[in-house]
Amino acid sequence: MSVRMIDVSGKESVYREAWVEGLIRLRPELAKVIGDSWFIGLGNLASSISVAAVVAVKRAWEFIPLLHPIPITNVEVELTHGYDYVGLRVGAKTVAQTGVEMDALFGALTGLVTAWNVIKARHCVCGPNGDCRVVEEGEVGGLSFSGVGEIKGIEGVRVIRKIKGGLSSGNGTEGTGSINVNNAPSLVTLFDASNEPTYIGEAEASGFIKLKPSTVELIRSGGVEKGDVLATAQLAAISMAKRAWELLPLIHQNYLTHVAVGAEVKDNGVYVKVTTRNVSRTGSAMEALMATGAALLTIWDMVKKYEKDENGQYPDTEVSFIRLEKAVKTPMQ
Structure with a gap:
């Protein structure tokens, strides 16, 4: 069976916009450490996620084989965190002959895997009585690591809005608690x-x-x-x-x-x-x-x-x- 890229040469270039959301599920003790500083593990979680997501949106066409390269005109990343998760929304805009939802999806997924990579440098350890706490890597003492289950997985990656034609209508996320990543510390570290x-x-x-x-x-x-x-x-x-x-x-x-x-x-x-x-x-x-x-x-x-x-x-x-x-x-x- 052959594989082919769809021919869009006959389509008109119009304004297009897509918003995507997803989350990474964590052990509550690990999620609590993130707090308002967004600083954990390898460093600034917010900045790391945001930069990775933006770069991935712009380069999605290089990694998804049948995706058309399109001019990305804007990328927005919004982050939230709660009792047992870190969530993000990625918005992408273009004026092109094809949609931008796959680019936004790729950005969101890359941002979530980046979160996984940054967070995994911190661990939850549990004592004999079942109490758990977060420690730095290597600070194990008499406790035992509870395994890869500290980060439960990535969930709910989906397109929540797609627009074709007209003008930007915003992301519809008023009141969701999105953050300004510039409020977080700027230090990140390659191990x-x-x-x-x-x-x-x-x-x-x-x-x-x-x-x-x-x-x-x-x-x-x-x-x-x-x-x-x-x-x-x-x-x-x-x-x-x-x-x-x-x-x-x-x-x-x-x-x-x-x-x-x-x-x-x-x-x-x-x-x-x-x-x-x-x-x-x-x-x-x-x-x-x-x-x-x-x-x-x-x-x-x-x-x-x-x-x-x-x-x-x-x-x-x-x-x-x-x-x-x-x-x-x-x-x-």
Whole structure:
């Protein structure tokens, strides 16, 4: 089955706008530390998320195989946090022949994975009585780490508004508690891995995109106009794993030795699982997460024609349940 980019050369360039939201679910003890300063782990969480999201919106066409390059005229990022989550909304605007929702989705997902990377430098540890507290990496004492479950996963990545023609109508988020990132401390840090040993690392991440049953049938029957959905998503994931360091500001360049991508069509969507292996001074968990997201958004891009309602919105489509299932580093002997 062939794959092709849709020809939009005959379309008129008009004003287009899209707003996307999503969140990363945390253990409450970890979320509480963020507070009003937005300073945790590797540094300024707000600035890190915002910069990564803006860069990703502008570069989405490089990573989603069948996406058209379009001139991004504006990107806005709004952040919120609550009892057990950090949330964001990303708005993107353009004057172009095609929509900007995939660019905004890619920006939101990249921002959320960046949040994961910044936050994971802090840990919750739990004592024998079940009480938990947040500590710096290495400050373990007599307590034991409770594992990758400290960060529960990325959820609810969806398009909340899409506009074609006319003028900007705002994001409709009045009263949601969005912040001015300039109020947060400005220090961020790339972890110094100079003295780390060389590890053999392995990570597994998974995620799900919810689709209409009719869209699922088109994928199964090979009837999607753009071509082979699963093969294209798998290639996008592999490419993203190798280039994740270009988008996430605080991860290191990595020597990946293996990337495997599985995709399973379910009755209500597609489940994706990515396994990465590496040999370097760091692990490959962030690469696995970004690759999973790239696969899911590539699927969305290829079937968006069938997911839109009569108003051009996406009432049924959502990326969710992005989880890090495994992340191990074994020092080489």
